[in-house]
Amino acid sequence: MGFKEYCFKKSLWLFHFGGASCNNCDIEILDCLTPRYDVERFGMQLVGSIRHADVLLVNGSINRRDKARLLDLYHQAPKPILVVAIGACGCTGGIFAEGDTFAGPVDKIIPVDAYIPGCPPKPEAILAGIVKLLNKK
Amino acid sequence: MSKIIPIGPYHPLQEEPELFKLYCEGEIVKDIKWETGYNHRGIEKLSQSRTFDQVFFLVERICGICSTSHPFAFANCMEEIAGIEVPDRAKYIRTIIAELERIHSHLLWVGLAGHFLGYNTVFMWAWKYREPVLDLFEMITGNRNSYAMFKIGGVRRDIENNKITRIKETLDLVKKKTDLLAGAVMDDPVIHARTKGVGILTKEDIVNYGAVGPVARASGVAIDVRHDDPYAAYPLVNWKVITAQSGDVFAKAEVRLLEMYESISIIDQCLARLKKEKEGETEIVVKEVPEGIGTGHAEAPRGEVFHFVKTDGSNYPVRHKIRAPSYVNIATFRKSCVGQTISDATLSLAAVDPCYCCTERMAYAFDVETGKKIYNGNELLALSQSKTEAIIKRIKTEL
Numbered sequence: 028m029g030f031k032e033y034c035f036k037k038s039l040w041l042f043h044f045g046g047a048s049c050n051n052c053d054i055e056i057l058d059c060l061t062p063r064y065d066v067e068r069f070g071m072q073l074v075g076s077i078r079h080a081d082v083l084l085v086n087g088s089i090n091r092r093d094k095a096r097l098l099d100l101y102h103q104a105p106k107p108i109l110v111v112a113i114g115a116c117g118c119t120g121g122i123f124a125e126g127d128t129f130a131g132p133v134d135k136i137i138p139v140d141a142y143i144p145g146c147p148p149k150p151e152a153i154l155a156g157i158v159k160l161l162n163k164k
Numbered sequence: 165m166s167k168i169i170p171i172g173p174y175h176p177l178q179e180e181p182e183l184f185k186l187y188c189e190g191e192i193v194k195d196i197k198w199e200t201g202y203n204h205r206g207i208e209k210l211s212q213s214r215t216f217d218q219v220f221f222l223v224e225r226i227c228g229i230c231s232t233s234h235p236f237a238f239a240n241c242m243e244e245i246a247g248i249e250v251p252d253r254a255k256y257i258r259t260i261i262a263e264l265e266r267i268h269s270h271l272l273w274v275g276l277a278g279h280f281l282g283y284n285t286v287f288m289w290a291w292k293y294r295e296p297v298l299d300l301f302e303m304i305t306g307n308r309n310s311y312a313m314f315k316i317g318g319v320r321r322d323i324e325n326n327k328i329t330r331i332k333e334t335l336d337l338v339k340k341k342t343d344l345l346a347g348a349v350m351d352d353p354v355i356h357a358r359t360k361g362v363g364i365l366t367k368e369d370i371v372n373y374g375a376v377g378p379v380a381r382a383s384g385v386a387i388d389v390r391h392d393d394p395y396a397a398y399p400l401v402n403w404k405v406i407t408a409q410s411g412d413v414f415a416k417a418e419v420r421l422l423e424m425y426e427s428i429s430i431i432d433q434c435l436a437r438l439k440k441e442k443e444g445e446t447e448i449v450v451k452e453v454p455e456g457i458g459t460g461h462a463e464a465p466r467g468e469v470f471h472f473v474k475t476d477g478s479n480y481p482v483r484h485k486i487r488a489p490s491y492v493n494i495a496t497f498r499k500s501c502v503g504q505t506i507s508d509a510t511l512s513l514a515a516v517d518p519c520y521c522c523t524e525r526m527a528y529a530f531d532v533e534t535g536k537k538i539y540n541g542n543e544l545l546a547l548s549q550s551k552t553e554a555i556i557k558r559i560k561t562e563l
């Protein structure tokens with residue numbers, strides 16, 4: 028097992044970056060923490076600082092104002108870090124891709140390891156996506 | 165020397181990007197400024213390149229939590245231009261969806277408010293009991309959020325009569341759990357001590373700032389679009405506008421909790437009427453939208469949503485203007501936070517239930533003074549929570 032695999036073996040800590048989103052994806056991510064889905068049983072937890080995180084969850088289309096911040100965050104993140112693009116907006120820009128201020132999608136700005144499509148993806152889908160990502164590593 | 169405490173733009177205290185700057189002297193907040201634009205998506209412009217049917221999907225995605233209010237207001241607006249009246253069954257279905265949304269949105273707020281106070285149990289409970297409501301949405305519309313129920317002239321899907329029992333059962337459950345939450349909030353001496361007299365907005369403040377929704381109603385200003393300019397099935401059922409007088413954080417919680425009971429009763433009445441209507445009569449076909457201008461509004465969980473549309477007889481809106489409730493409610497922070505301690509300010513911010521994705525439209529520029537002191541998000545949250553703990557201790561010793 029390499030160092031990278033070892034890092035991601037247990038208790039992933041997640042940092043959530045909400046770009047220019049409609050808030051549904053944000054809420055569904057929070058929903059994963061609440062009793063019905065409860066990701067904490069896998070040791071996963073939302074953390075308040077990117078410097079503690081193993082996984083960066085990005086949702087929402089990225090506008091010009093967010094772009095610099097997203098880059099900053101990515102540079103501040105301890106490497107290796109997994110980046111997960113959540114929702115149609117995160118994957119492609121979704122319904123907002125033709126907007127004037129659109130500067131994304133996420134994978135044009137930072138490297139992305141997994142995409143979870145859906146508008147919004149169900150909490151089950153988010154969990155399944157992260158589990159899939161871990162198994163692949 | 166005043167210190168500046170930034171909250172945001174990416175901050176664990178809030179779900180969405182928004183930058184607040186608290187100008188403080190010691191513990192006391194002297195001024196507050198905010199900066200938006202992190203969530204700007206250019207929706208009004210995008211809307212001009214969509215057909216009327218597609219605009220519904222777009223406005224639904226202005227805000228995920230109130231994803232019925234915007235289509236509702238837009239539908240009201242378009243129906244005004246086209247001069248049509250939707251069938252009764254569609255009216256009831258629209259009302260049911262809007263009220264279910266109010267329930268889940270208020271539950272969400274109760275949970276978040278509990279989290280700010282340091283009561284994570286309330287957070288977990290409220291969100292747990294929000295799930296059955298989302299299940300109902302999934303059953304009726306096929307999606308947990310963003311329901312795509314509205315269209316010009318009616319609704320896209322029927323609520324078949326065989327689904328009514330299931331909806332009723334879920335509502336009974338939610339009502340029981342609301343009793344539980346309301347009891348937990350209303351009877352708890354700690355919550356009383358922590359939220360009463362905090363973030364007060366007087367009647368004049370509300371009028372001056374033009375605040376709407378539960379924020380206004382908690383200060384004794386009984387404005388509610390559902391009552392003042394009735395639309396859909398609201399004039400056909402019995403309900404009342406909930407108000408409170410004190411205007412503090414507690415009053416805002418009270419108004420929201422009591423509104424959930426009203427919503428449940430509205431849905432019950434609508435379901436009863438729905439049974440009498442013929443199944444399947446959910447829309448009238450609209451072939452063409454004439455040239456004209458129209459306005460439409462709807463009462464979202466956070467206040468009045470307002471849409472203005474200008475059409476030229478084609479398939480696309482020529483101009484589409486949207487105003488969301490948080491846009492005006494956020495301005496009241498100036499009144500509710502200034503003069504308070506920092507730990508109370510965060511609570512007052514949360515009490516308005518600001519929704520930034522609705523609000524995004526402008527940037528607010530200002531000079532930043534030197535001499536920054538930075539609390540990070542966790543520290544701020546901890547500050548608010550430790551105050552609650554102090555109150556718990558004090559109350560325990562008093563008993």
Ligand code: SF4
Pocket residue numbers: 047048049050051052053086087088113114115116117121122145146147148225228
């Ligand atoms: S993918 Fe859909 S639900 Fe998620 S932020 Fe974008 S519009 Fe909202």
